[in-house]
Amino acid sequence: MIIKSNRKVTCPNCGEFADFSPSNPFRPFCCERCKLIDLGLWASEQYAIPVHMQINELDEENFND
Secondary structure, three states, rough: OOOOOOOOEEEOOOOOOEEOOOOOOOOOEEEOHHHHHHHHHHHHHOOOOOOOOOOHHHHHHHHOO
């Protein structure tokens, strides 16, 4: 007999515990609201990886325009 336990994870948005199982269609979020808030942050480009460019990495053609 295999016993499956529901793994609980912290919702990345609100911090509440959520089931990380196929029965939770919003995993790793606790609810649809938290999932949509996160999607909105991605869509509005709130999440970004900072890029530090140096002057020698820039294309010289952009300076000649």
